Amino acid sequence: MTTIAVVSAGLSEPSSTRLLADRLGAATAEALSADGPVELRTVELRPLAHEITDAMLTRFAATVLAAATATVVEADAVVFVTPVFTAGMSGLAKSFLDVLDKDALTDMPVLLGATGGTARHSLALEHGIRPVFAYLRAAVVPTGVFAATEDWGSDDAGTLDARIRRAGADLAWMTRASRRQPQQADALPEVVDFASLLGGMQR
Template sequence: MTTIAVVSAGLSEPSSTRLLADRLAAAAVAALDVDPGAEVQVRTVDLRPLAHDVIDAMLTRFSSPALAEAMATVVEADAVVFVTPVFTAGMSGLAKSFLDVMDKDALTDMPVLLGATGGTARHSLALEHALRPVFAYLRAAVVPTAVFAATDDWGSDEAGALDARIRRGGADLAWAIGASRRQPQQTGVLPAVTDFAALLGDLRH
């Protein structure tokens, strides 16, 4: 089974960031050359509900069970689609903080497709100067195509161009999955916080 983890750092609901992330994952699945009957699983990690847990992990170096599960989803996947809104010419603080609380070796050789959303196309270079260097530091196998979607790209004459970029990015990730040298990973995440109330309840029984 091939598993693709989709990380969306969108802060609104509904979110154009989540929409782009889902479409990139669908394009990768469509481009995968898998045996008939082989299963491809897409598992989504929305960072918005985990925002407080991420900050707590930065301060305490312990992760909540929900955050530990989210990080395990990413670490144990065969590939990652990572999409963030662009703020102040860079990835969102939530997206960067999520990467900061993960082990620095957790994404080594991981095939990664990067995406970003923003108000105008002027923010598109953030993919290259703000996101790609971070994943290079983490030694991830980032695919050449990165996909940016501005507000005008949705439901306009530019939608066809966005569709083409999404298909190209999905094809790149599918190729990277087939060529990946990444070995199966155990969960390399921060230790989870013990729920002492639940533990004491178990002991009483």
């Protein structure tokens, strides 16, 4: 069984970021289907925003966040899609990467996607997002996919479809060629609130 973690850092609901993430995951699964079963495991960061912030401040991950990080670390490949703000990934997306262990994505096949209001933001994928994953030593596929608002439902939607299929095929190839060994996320202690700690103390 090949597992693909599909990470969406979209901030709205519904989200074009989640839509792009789902389509990239599906394209990858289709490209890998001849090799055997493929499981897509979605990690939506928006509901984890508070836990991610707490983990940055305390260096402890609560239960739901720990499960999400394990989904990413233990996958065979990752699709990572973020909205673009100020020529880079969203703060939520970057914060999630910051709470991962520094070696968690080493040699991990990763497909990058991004969304933005206009094509003006498209270079952020290469200049603001890809370098972060290079620093984490991930095996990032050559084809990234940026989708502007105008790409959805326009006459050029077929062009976006073609880019998505190409990117999925790239990630499938990278997954087959991966030298990454099966990983297991380190068990992270669960956050216990201060009031509970005080409740167990004797006066």
